[in-house]
Amino acid sequence: MKVRVSVHRDFRIGPIDDRLYSAFIEHMGRAIYGGIYEPGHPQADENGFRKDVLKFVQDLKIPAIRYPGGNFVSAYRWEDGIGPRDQRPVRLDLAWRSKETNQVGINEFAEWAKMAGIEMMLAVNLGSRGLDDARNFLEYVNFPGGTTLSDLRRSHGATAPHGVRMWCLGNEMDGPWQIGHKTAVEYGRLANETAKAFKAFDATIETVVCGSSNDRMPTYPEWEREVLEECYENVEYISLHKYFGNNSGDTLNYFGKIEETGRYIGTIAGVIDYVKAKKRAKNDVRICFDEWNVWYHIREEDGRRIKGWDWPEAPALLEETYNFEDALFVAGLLNEFIRRSDRVRIACIAQLVNVIAPIRAEKNGPAWRQTIYYPYQFASLYGRGTALNVAVDCPTYDCRAADDVKYLDVAGVHDEEEGIVTLFILNRHLTETAELDVGLTGFAAPELLLHLTLAGHDLRTGNGPDHPDRVVPVPGSGVGVEDGALKGSLPALSYHVLRLKVR
Secondary structure (H helix, E strand, O other), X not given: OEEEEEEXXXXXXXXXXXXXXXEEOOOOOOOOEOOOEOOOOOOEOOOOEEHHHXXXXXXXXXXXXXXXXXXXXXXXXXXXXXXXXXXOOOEEEOOOOEEEOOOOOHHHHHHHHHHHOOEEEEEEOOOOOOHHHHHHHHHHHHOOOOOHHHHHXXXXXXXXXXXXXXXXXXXOOOOOOOOOOOOHHHHHHHHHHHHHHHHHHOOOOEEEEOOOOOOOOOOOOHHHXXXXXHHHHHOOEEEEEEEEOOOOOOHHHHHHHHHHHHHHHHHHHHHHHHHHHHHOOOOOOEEEEEEEEEOOOXXXXXXXXXXXXXXXXXXXXXXXXXXXXXXXXXHHHHHHHHHOOOOEEEEEEEOOEOOOOOEEEOOOOOEEEOOOHHHHHHHHHHOOOEEEOOEEEOOEXXXXXXXXXXXXXXXXXEEOOOOEEEEEEEEOOOOOOEEEEEEEEOOOOOEEEEEEEEOOOOOOOEOEOOEOOOOOOEEOOOEEEEOOEEEEEEOOOEEEEEEEEOO
């Protein structure tokens, strides 16, 4: 399969917001308890946080993390997670039919996020609660001192404010499953008033309003229009969520869902532009794709288990084991986010540890990196700079999810400060090697600095506690610079990161 790729210094999509490589963690399953926090574990620090998990998180260089939910947040009382631990109440979490001990709350999580080098993006409960509780939470978290709530935080040992600047106004409020589900107009009005109150506190705060839970919702995309017509001038982002799977076992259709996601983003971008024009607004609203991941391996099984269990504490839930095929899919999806980075400024992999996550950890046992960890890490480490508009000429295929899907998926990023162009390349052809020819117009003296690859595995192969390094990146080969162009062969079903020093 012959492939011609054109990369031009001046053909740019725009600067990438570092927060495109953010994450999400929720109080559900073993994401918090038994994930990042497990007192008594051999790797636990003095505060109960697992150092082995923390190291895997730190190696991802995550810019921001959304917390504490998710469906969980729509019935959450933030006050339950503050103060002396032995006085905190145990509550029933209606979202996941489990008990919440509240042993980790905002101050503990803030300490963990600081150790991990991650900025917090907090979600407020606009389901069972409302404006007053949201603004009280904001004051507790962000005001330095001298008020009842800020002094209460200081009395709990957090003397400095947490300085959270990103706030999610509820979660999936379009979903009938959500505690406190509302119509678009009801929710939009509440979100608008909450955003106004937050900006009265601090005009630099950024707010995220809830868009559709997925692009199959019967209210999509009318939900976005109605919500934004209520709150457009007071929000910075609208959220999108989408999870992916391959229940049919059709690999090419699975990969085609990446193109489907591009249509989703493009549709909501159009809705944003329509509302902006209708309201004669001056501000721009961007997209926060704050829940995305592969979720299908045990989804139906867990759905049945939840209905039958008796409110357990931190149960094993949604603990997907990812395979090589999933890693290739995640690589392609990250490429799509890079290509759409003019509209998608924030994106959060959901979730981070144990629950549909790149990192897994056994109780009293080891932690390991799943297959999807590596493309996420590569994008976070090397995908910062300016997104390039890369032209790809190669064979295509049709599938149920999309037509004219290119077999070779390419995203490019130019780090002008370092003088490096990074190409993220996925060959999703099932059998054919890609004979690659990449023209690099406007870039002088290209030199290949790094070639990493994920290749050569059975699609169903994954990592686990007894074989944590079965699917890992290795140095690539067969590609080099010839006469100012990048040329070589990329095997079928392979993912590559190629970094070139340029002038």
